Amino acid sequence: MAILRLDAPLPEDSAEDPVIAAVWDLVETAAPLRPGEHLGIRRFAVQPGGHQRPSPLMELTSRRTVSDEMRTHGRAVTFTVFENADRWGRYLAAAGMPEVAAVDIDGRQQHIFGRDWRRQTVEQWVQHRARAAITPVATWPASASSSGPGDQLPRAAFEEGVLEALHTWHTPREFATSVLLYSHLVPPASPAPVADLRGAIITALDALQIDPPGVKAHEALTTTYITASRTHKAAARRLGVPYGTYRRHLALAKQRLIEQPLRHAATTSTPPPSHSLPEE
Incomplete structure (x- = not known):
């Protein structure tokens, strides 16, 4: 600029x-x-x-x-x-x-x-x-080029947006400028896109707990970002696990947190069979 x-x-x-x-x-x-x-x-x-x-x-x-x-x-x-x-x-x-x-x-x-x-x-x-900005106000309307909730950002932009959301979780005003507002995580024309985005991330985070590794990954991620431990080593101490183990759990959590919404987007973007569509 x-x-x-x-x-x-x-x-x-x-x-x-x-x-x-x-x-x-x-x-x-x-x-x-x-x-x-x-x-x-x-x-x-x-x-x-x-x-x-x-x-x-x-x-x-x-x-x-x-x-x-x-x-x-x-x-x-x-x-x-x-x-x-x-x-x-x-x-x-x-x-x-x-x-x-x-x-x-x-x-x-x-x-x-x-x-x-x-x-x-x-x-x-x-x-x-x-x-x-203590109570964030969504100030960007939905993209004019958006065609529906199945639309996706480029994967790299989506991954960066998810990680940025984690790092800024306790400064909600930052979400008003998140690239994820233009992803499938936020319904088109949402009256409260920031709230919808944060809710979608929490839903994806909760969905990590589908197996024992997912439960440990969920604990590592929530302890690090949602309950905001001061450092990663402090988070490992709170979880009572070695630092190396904590880092593996956290890496798995980030990977699954990104993959789970992407899989959901791929599902929702697949059109239903033509016979299931209502007649005009």
């Missing part, structure tokens, strides 16, 4: 770039810059495997841009540009960046979301977000 810093309108930039023209018009009309101030424009979010889709990479990019805001002096206004307003609009609005304009570039609609930091400082914004 490119972060542009601008402190004066350049006629040639406005003439060549409709986004810059729209941004300067907004600033000059509603939030004029004062001496020493500048604005930032975040745009051109690029990632492999899914254009501007929520993912761990996009989450990392978002956090780095927030970090940039916190270190930058004189930043008065920030604008973020995305093509898909349905996918990002609610998320950015919840973060205090409503859509302020939309422009057409070569037939592609560019949606501009804006925030004036002079109305609320970055520090105040971070404190507000931390308090507001």
Whole structure:
């Protein structure tokens, strides 16, 4: 993602770039810059495997841009540009960046979301977000490309999402940006996707206990992440097993926790026989 810093309108930039023209018009009309101030424009979010889709990479990019805001002096206004307003609009609005304009570039609609930091400082914004996120609010609608609960993420992305969910289990607000929200674990158009996701993980975790190795794997994983032992060695001590044995149980738990929902997805994605479908 490119972060542009601008402190004066350049006629040639406005003439060549409709986004810059729209941004300067907004600033000059509603939030004029004062001496020493500048604005930032975040745009051109690029990632492999899914254009501007929520993912761990996009989450990392978002956090780095927030970090940039916190270190930058004189930043008065920030604008973020995305093509898909349905996918990002609610998320950015919840973060205090409503859509302020939309422009057409070569037939592609560019949606501009804006925030004036002079109305609320970055520090105040971070404190507000931390308090507001105690009860997580799902801010991303279902992907427009999703066709049903049998859809799957690429396996690597799914595995990474599951492991990230375990590591952030006790910070529920992190689930609002989980790539798993776009997996079969969350029903399309769910009114509470974060709650559904956490529930699906707990269900998959409970399903590990189908045999003695699964019971031990379940104990290792819940002790490590759900009841949050401080370290892996502390978890092994709580379970009363050697550290090497604990690590084998934990590795099996992670493998089964990933495989069990994947097997379920493969089952649910198989269409029923045609004779079982109701007539229109």
